[in-house]
Amino acid sequence: LYSLGALVCDLEPGAIPASHPNILEKLKLCPALTGAQQDALNALLLSGDTAYGNPSSWDLQTLQDLGPLVLALNQTTLSLVAEAAREDFRRSIAAAYTSQGRSQPEKSLLLLRALAAASAASQPRLQRSADRCQSEPITASNIEDIFFLSPEELDLCLSNDVLVENLEAVVNEPVTLEASRVLKKKVDEFYQGSGIPEEKLRQLGMLSRLYTEQEISKWQVTSSDTLSALLSDSGGQWSDSQVQQLISRYLALGGSLTGPLLQEIGSRHLCNLQEEQIQQIPAAAIGTAGELNISSCSQTKKDQLYRKAQEAFASLASNPGSYYSQIQPYLGGAPAEDLKNLANAGVAINMDLSTFLTLNPEEVQKLSVTDVKHLLGENLPELKQHEHEPLVVSWVQQQSQKELDCVLDIGLQGGRPEPTGTASPAATSTATVTTPASATSTATVTTPASATSTATVTSPVPTTP
Missing domain, CATH: 1.20.970.40 (Transferase, Pyrimidine Nucleoside Phosphorylase; Chain A, domain 3)
Known part of the structure; x- marks a missing residue:
């Protein structure tokens, strides 16, 4: 049995009752049991010949000790457990379900339904x-x-x-x-006819997710506390269209988006707001929202959020280090001019590569080799590790290979080559000699080195006696 390891999960159902009772501890490690294996497990437990004893003697601790095996118990086994033990176990599961934020709702509900069915069977x-x-x-x-x-x-x-x-x-x-x-x-x-009052909207919890966009458009969401309560993760997942409608309703009723509300909205829903809704976010809200991940936003929305962040943190502009730490999450919307200013601020900001790779590709193409060197600082060697990223490839292709080698010296390849030296450019020299009575003639001489020499000689012109 001990040598089987994970293979115990593949045992034939008939082998389970015939095995040593310690097989139960091994079966706890199986991610799932087949229906036939579950029947065999119940047969072994009903025999009473295990460390858990007869089901009629089980208490709350026994049910908890069974761990994941409790999910495999059938109605026959559960109905033999004392009602008081079943009720204590049900309450413990329900309490965990709520306190853990519904981390495993399917399994919890499955088990609670089984306990409910057992109670119904024992008390018709x-x-x-x-x-x-x-x-x-x-x-x-x-x-x-x-x-x-x-x-x-x-x-x-x-x-x-x-x-x-x-x-x-x-x-x-x-x-x-x-x-x-x-x-x-x-x-x-x-509430038919009158609508759900705002104080009750805050208490809807998971029920709020069952309302359509049309129904949400009629809610009286005037308080930021109400919007925050509705957006809370404890009620489950909203669809993007529901969040858009909820925020539209809140804004239409005079509400304003704050930093804490942006955190409640979350990065995914923030990027799925309409551009008009993002435009209504006050710059001050960005300043108090903490770090937001806007990497999944469209470029237009990144640009919008960057401009708001730039306004929010303008007071820090004289301190490049502090300014960068605040505006860093929003740099995906920064124009090349602002990136150049950061690069040449005189303070090493040491931009990490994960941030560099989220910059607007079109703006990165406008950065010089020196700009990128100053932006990345001590993180410059990591650029070599990401040389196959599309943004890096396209930027490298725009740069002189000689400059990449001389300025960065990290082995990046793929830059523009220098002009080949197979033929020297034509060099032209001109000599002009002038005599008093000038007539001009021009001679061109080509040297082996493809240098062209032009001589202009002015010779005397014979005069008629």
Whole structure:
């Protein structure tokens, strides 16, 4: 068994119950078990002949010790576990689901559904009614029980009033997508005609992601706190079009984008904003936003953000080192003139290659060999390591190879060659001699070295007696 290593994950199902009980510890390392392997695992656990004992004796600690194997437990095994142990385990999973920011929602929900099904199997409900709740209604004191309800039961057992009054607590519970749609429907029913008030928009959490762009366009998002709460990662992922509409609505209602809001928007969504929306970002917001990654932005948007950053950090311009550290994330929009100024500021800024490679290629072509040497400073040798990057290749091709060798001396190749010396340029010398009565004649002499010599001789012209 110990020599199998990872091969234990490929064992035939029939070999699992016949193996040493310690095989369970090996199976914990498997990324996934087949259905047949899971059945064999349950058969081994039901035998009680393992370190975990009979399922009827399991407590919270036992379920936690099973680790990833708990995902393979079937209804038969789970139904034998004491209800109190199942409930304690369910609560621990739900708490972790919320505190960890839904890091593994699929596995958590899968396990919670299995526990809910086991509880339902051990405690059969009364016959359902098509129009009324047949279990204990959901109130503020048992909000966590919503997970045990099917979407249909949730609709019947959770009143709109209780949902709205406890909205923040409800949306923090791990629920399925189907259940989330039921909750959204009930919120909309409660506020039909009046619209969701702003204080409740802040509490929508994951429900907010279910709203269409058309619905978002009607929200009253007037406060930066509201926008920040809606943009929070805790509610899940927004689509780019939803973020655009959310920000458009906020700006249309007189809102202003701040540095913290830009951080909430995030680099990906920032680059997907419309150019008109980026234009509305105050320069001061860039100054308080911290480092933003604009590498995925279009060149036009990089240019926009650079100009705003330039304005935001203008007070640091007299201190090149401090200025560079602040404006560095936005240099992808810098024109060649500004890059030359940085290069010749008299202070080594030592631009790293990752920043250099994000510069506007068209502007880089305007930089001289000396400009690049001064920009990169102590990082210049790394340019050789990136010589095959398209930006470096195109820049090198524009430079004199002799200058690359003499100024950089890092072995870059591919620059423009010097003119060949196979033929010397024609050199012309002219001699002119003048006599009193001049007549001019011109003679051209070509030397072996292709130098042309022209002599202009003025000879006396015979006069008629």
